[in-house]
Amino acid sequence: MRIRDSVIVALATAALFNAAGCLKHAEPAKADPLLASYDAEPDWSDSTKMIPLGYQQAQGKRVFYQYCVWCHADATPAGPSNRSNLTPVPPLLNDGGTLNPESDEFMQNIITLGGSAMGKSAMMPPYGRTLSAEEVRSVIAFTRAIAQPPYQPPGRPGSQYSAK
Amino acid sequence: MPAEEMGKVTDRMRFVFAVSSLIFLAVLAISPFKDYRREWKQYKRSYLRFAQGRPDTKRLTADYSPDIDQIWLPGLNVVDRCTTCHLGITQASLADKSVPQPFRAHPPIPHNVREWGCTICHRRQGPATEVAEAHESTLAWEQPALPAHFIQASCGACHQSDLLQTPQLVKGRQVLAELNCVGCHKLQGIERPAMLGPDLSSIGTKVSREWIYKWLKEPRTIVDKDGNVTVNGVETEEEPRMPKFRLTEDELKALSGYLSVQRVKALVPYKISPAVVTAWSKNPELISQGELRFRQMFCSTCHSLAVTRAGETKLIGGDIGPELTKVGSKVNPDWLGAWLRDPESYLPHTRMPRYGWSDEDLYKVTQYITTKLFDSDLLSNVPKLDPPTDAEIQAGRRLFTEKGCASCHVIEGISPQKDFGPDLSALGGKNASELEFGTAKIPHNLLSYIQAKLQDPVSVNPAARMPQYNWEPGDLDAVTTALLSMKGAPPTSALQNLVVPRKEVSFHPTGSFAEVYERYKCYTCHKFNGFGGDLAPDLTYEGSRAHRQWLIEFLKNPQTLRPTLILRMPQLNMSDKDAATLADYLSMVMQHPSVNPAATDAKQFTPAMATLGKQLYEVKYQCQSCHTIGGSGGYVGPNLNNAGGWLTPAWIEAWLKNPQALVPDSIEPRRNFTDQEIQALTAYLMTLRAGSKPQKTANNFGSQNSAVGAGR
Numbered sequence: 001m002r003i004r005d006s007v008i009v010a011l012a013t014a015a016l017f018n019a020a021g022c023l024k025h026a027e028p029a030k031a032d033p034l035l036a037s038y039d040a041e042p043d044w045s046d047s048t049k050m051i052p053l054g055y056q057q058a059q060g061k062r063v064f065y066q067y068c069v070w071c072h073a074d075a076t077p078a079g080p081s082n083r084s085n086l087t088p089v090p091p092l093l094n095d096g097g098t099l100n101p102e103s104d105e106f107m108q109n110i111i112t113l114g115g116s117a118m119g120k121s122a123m124m125p126p127y128g129r130t131l132s133a134e135e136v137r138s139v140i141a142f143t144r145a146i147a148q149p150p151y152q153p154p155g156r157p158g159s160q161y162s163a164k
Numbered sequence: 165m166p167a168e169e170m171g172k173v174t175d176r177m178r179f180v181f182a183v184s185s186l187i188f189l190a191v192l193a194i195s196p197f198k199d200y201r202r203e204w205k206q207y208k209r210s211y212l213r214f215a216q217g218r219p220d221t222k223r224l225t226a227d228y229s230p231d232i233d234q235i236w237l238p239g240l241n242v243v244d245r246c247t248t249c250h251l252g253i254t255q256a257s258l259a260d261k262s263v264p265q266p267f268r269a270h271p272p273i274p275h276n277v278r279e280w281g282c283t284i285c286h287r288r289q290g291p292a293t294e295v296a297e298a299h300e301s302t303l304a305w306e307q308p309a310l311p312a313h314f315i316q317a318s319c320g321a322c323h324q325s326d327l328l329q330t331p332q333l334v335k336g337r338q339v340l341a342e343l344n345c346v347g348c349h350k351l352q353g354i355e356r357p358a359m360l361g362p363d364l365s366s367i368g369t370k371v372s373r374e375w376i377y378k379w380l381k382e383p384r385t386i387v388d389k390d391g392n393v394t395v396n397g398v399e400t401e402e403e404p405r406m407p408k409f410r411l412t413e414d415e416l417k418a419l420s421g422y423l424s425v426q427r428v429k430a431l432v433p434y435k436i437s438p439a440v441v442t443a444w445s446k447n448p449e450l451i452s453q454g455e456l457r458f459r460q461m462f463c464s465t466c467h468s469l470a471v472t473r474a475g476e477t478k479l480i481g482g483d484i485g486p487e488l489t490k491v492g493s494k495v496n497p498d499w500l501g502a503w504l505r506d507p508e509s510y511l512p513h514t515r516m517p518r519y520g521w522s523d524e525d526l527y528k529v530t531q532y533i534t535t536k537l538f539d540s541d542l543l544s545n546v547p548k549l550d551p552p553t554d555a556e557i558q559a560g561r562r563l564f565t566e567k568g569c570a571s572c573h574v575i576e577g578i579s580p581q582k583d584f585g586p587d588l589s590a591l592g593g594k595n596a597s598e599l600e601f602g603t604a605k606i607p608h609n610l611l612s613y614i615q616a617k618l619q620d621p622v623s624v625n626p627a628a629r630m631p632q633y634n635w636e637p638g639d640l641d642a643v644t645t646a647l648l649s650m651k652g653a654p655p656t657s658a659l660q661n662l663v664v665p666r667k668e669v670s671f672h673p674t675g676s677f678a679e680v681y682e683r684y685k686c687y688t689c690h691k692f693n694g695f696g697g698d699l700a701p702d703l704t705y706e707g708s709r710a711h712r713q714w715l716i717e718f719l720k721n722p723q724t725l726r727p728t729l730i731l732r733m734p735q736l737n738m739s740d741k742d743a744a745t746l747a748d749y750l751s752m753v754m755q756h757p758s759v760n761p762a763a764t765d766a767k768q769f770t771p772a773m774a775t776l777g778k779q780l781y782e783v784k785y786q787c788q789s790c791h792t793i794g795g796s797g798g799y800v801g802p803n804l805n806n807a808g809g810w811l812t813p814a815w816i817e818a819w820l821k822n823p824q825a826l827v828p829d830s831i832e833p834r835r836n837f838t839d840q841e842i843q844a845l846t847a848y849l850m851t852l853r854a855g856s857k858p859q860k861t862a863n864n865f866g867s868q869n870s871a872v873g874a875g876r
Contacts, residue, residue: 037638038331039313055271062331067831070800071789082798086789116784123789129834130824134272153260 038062044073044094045148053145060142063135064093067127086123096147103154107140108133204232204293207249211267220257232293235281244281244290246298253277274329285318286310306595308609310648313641317592320649324353325664336646339639343405347572348585348630352650353666359513361406361572364423366510369431370499373424374546377416383408407631410622415563421552422560428576433498434505440523444531454532457525462722462734463488465699466516466688469537482731484515484688484699492538501530508683517685520737568629585630590652600625614644671695677749680742689733692754699731705826707751708759709815714806715747716740725802725810756826761812769813769847777848780841790832793852801832806854816846 039058043049053061064072070082072093083090091098099107110118112133114126127136144151199205208230215224233247252258252267254277259269270277283290287307292298299309310318316333326334340351344360367376383406411419444450468481470489479487495503499510504526507516552560561578564570570580591614599613604624606612616623618640621630635643671692673681681687687696690703706715720743722733738746751761781787790800797803807816818825820842823832837845 037641038316055273059329062328066829067833070831071798080799082790082800085798122784122786125785125789125833126835127833129836130832137272 041142041146043148044092044146051146053142056138056141057145058142059135060138060140060145063131063139064142067131068093068139071123086121088121090121090124093143094146094148096149096151099143100147100149100151104140107143108136111136111139202293203295204248205230207266208251211249211251214264214267218257224252224255224257235278235290237281237284240281240284242281242284242290244283245293246282246290247278248293249295250282283307285315287318306597308596308611311611314611314645314648317645317648320646321592321651323664325666332642332645333649335639336642336644336649339643340646343407343633344572345588348568350583350587350589352589352652355668359574363511363513363574364426365428365574365576366426366431368424368427369429370495370503370510372496372543373420373549373552374543375494376423377420377549378543378546379406380409380411380416380419407633409567409631411567414559415567417549417552418556418559419563419567419569420549420560421556422564425552425557426575429510431496431499431502434501434526436501436527437523440527444524444527450528451532451535454528454530455536457529458532460735461519461529461737462732465731465734482699484697488533488537490537490539490542492534492536493540493542497530497534500533501526504530515685515688517688517734517736518683519734520739520742522737525737568631588647589650591650592648593651602626611644611648614647615640618643667694669694673749673753676745677753680745681749684736684738684742684746686746700733702827703750703754705754705756705759707753707755708761708818708826709812710751710810711761711812712747712751714810715750716743719743719746726799756818759812759814759818759826761814764812764814764817766813766850769843769850773844773847774851775848777844777846780845781848785835804849804852807849807852809853811849813846813850816849817842820845 038061039053040050041053041061043051065077069076071086071090072083074081074083074092076082083092093099106118110120110124111131112126112128114122115124116122117126131139144153208228212225212228215221215228218224228251232245235242235244235247247253249266250270252263253270255269257269258267259271261268263269281290282288287310289298289307314332316330319327319330320333320337323330326337337354340346341354341357345351346354346356347360444453447453464481466482466484467486467488468479468483469487470477471480479489481487503510504519505521506518507514508518564575564578565581568581568584570578571584592610594610596608596610596613599608599610601608601613602624604616606616606624613624617625617628617630618633618635621628621632671687671694672678673692686692686703689697689700691698693704710718718733719736719738720740722735724732755761788797790798792798792803793805811819815826819832820835820837822834823830824834
């Protein structure tokens, strides 16, 4: 009887500790409603939704808001956007309908080499000599993260790990 | 037992022996079995099974060993066994979310995880070999996991200079500096500037005792119960630099009494010429003219005002100087005139430039401020205060040091208490057992402690002297990150070599330039050799960039080159002589070592080149997507209407070759132009001139949402 009691007490204590552990994990990292938050981006089509960003995507967000935002968003840190000045109108960065079908290689190339090299508008300048390959990859990762409709990475055919 | 039976082995003994041997063997076997069942060994085996099912098994298991993996960096106090279970941490093919933990690859970061270990960034317990012990805080270790949202704190422990990749940390350090935290605390990497809060030696000549009482009771920036911050009742996102002290009625009376008698420098009112006053005082246009002048001088670049547009009232303008919506009912009108004419004589180290004033302008602008920026109800809640008694003054004097006012504000004859607040330069490395949690119902860890203390200082220590700050959620997290990054001096010399210190820069010119530069406070907004503000363009290479004549005209009549900007260079009403002094110095001294305007002969550019350049600009490279010429083009870069009158050919050529070599954070992409193309484009840009005056750019944007990016 004694032993059973103490086992129950021990189990209960362990459960309590576990619960405390879970609480500690759930407590910090509340969503930041501000654009200024580096590791989350509001969904452009629904600003109440926050999209959490990993390291690479967050770096992409930083690069995007320095170099790309002026033509690939309707609101910029300075207020107005240059997008409406351009013909053809550049796609919004979250425009999944346009950008999701493009492969990472194509995105990498058009950012690095510019629009004219890829048969698109020459108004898209090449950034390959300004941004590092890593920075370009991070912008693509950010693009994929905020895409609406959401981006589905192409699975390796025949692999059990390919996304369904 | 009979003697003959001694030494004889009976069946019974055999049985006992056999059973005890078996028991002994079983007991012995427990140990290897337990060892076999160890948590980490199970992970190892399950990794092997997992790798078998992947197409790249060979690569995934190339480094596999069945033992404990350990990353040992003696100089950094790192003993990390995390990779024992986190086996795929550097395998790019395991980056996908479908890969189960603990085998998933680490997201790409600038450091090699195998070289640096894990706890250096994530904290937790490196030497542990059990999941719970490694990941949870135990009494023995006390370094709980650092949530990913604050992970940049770990970058800051070694990279004490600012990194592009850590915006949250950089922001946190900026906010700590802006809010004058160094007034009371020692902070790693943040030096005490020449001035924190304003010098109060003569505050009695500026404001009334009633105003001081109101300000101390409720600094004009208020946070309501919904967390909205308002300044004078107008919503804003700006954090107040003056926090709220928890003062009793008696303390308020004593401090306001003491401050209201501070008059070290007597106020010498400036007499505006009677002719100007007679000519303007009855003029119905006086106030609107004053407002116009106030706008033309671009006071709003540094000061904000509440503006109502489309039924919505917002603060618009910069945050370098105080918000001015109700300043007319705050300051003594005589003080205002004297201040505007010569700010430095009242407040040494002020960032306010000394404008050139005509009596007419001064009269119009002061009348506008005292009439229009006025609220007769501002002091209506303040009780009637008589001239202070000696007892009140004495008490106020004592409170001034006791409450920590003297830590940020100067008053003659008062020296601040040394080390008023605790030293925070090693806060980020503290264990929970070193912190006082009081009765606060928060998790006992450093992160929760810092956030609770920042949000409500008395929540963890009822006797805290720290005043109440109002935080934007983003700023609270940024400041927390910066504090967590301050882990004190590195433990060993090996780490000391890795620490990248913050750069200390200063720029102290001499001679006649220095006098003009100090008077107009150019460094409040512009950078010179790395010293100064970042509101406006860096002028370190201005001499290579701009023609001297353009500089003179610009200084006398600043026009924006960027249509999207609302914060503009103030109209300082500079004399010809001042403008020439500044332009001479900028063009002679502030030059890029490899861009010498005198070395490029403008005669080499032929009209044929210019024609080719125009074609390149418009067709091949389509520069008009970002730059405006004439009435059309983009808003991203500066307009080029007067490129020839503004930029030197040497600068244009160097810029086209590599913009980031001249301005490292320029967003203009570096192109692969041929030398001939550079020459042609330069020739074309040199033909763009807008007469003797820089062309005023049509401001196409009605909305003035934000001023971020000013000067870029």
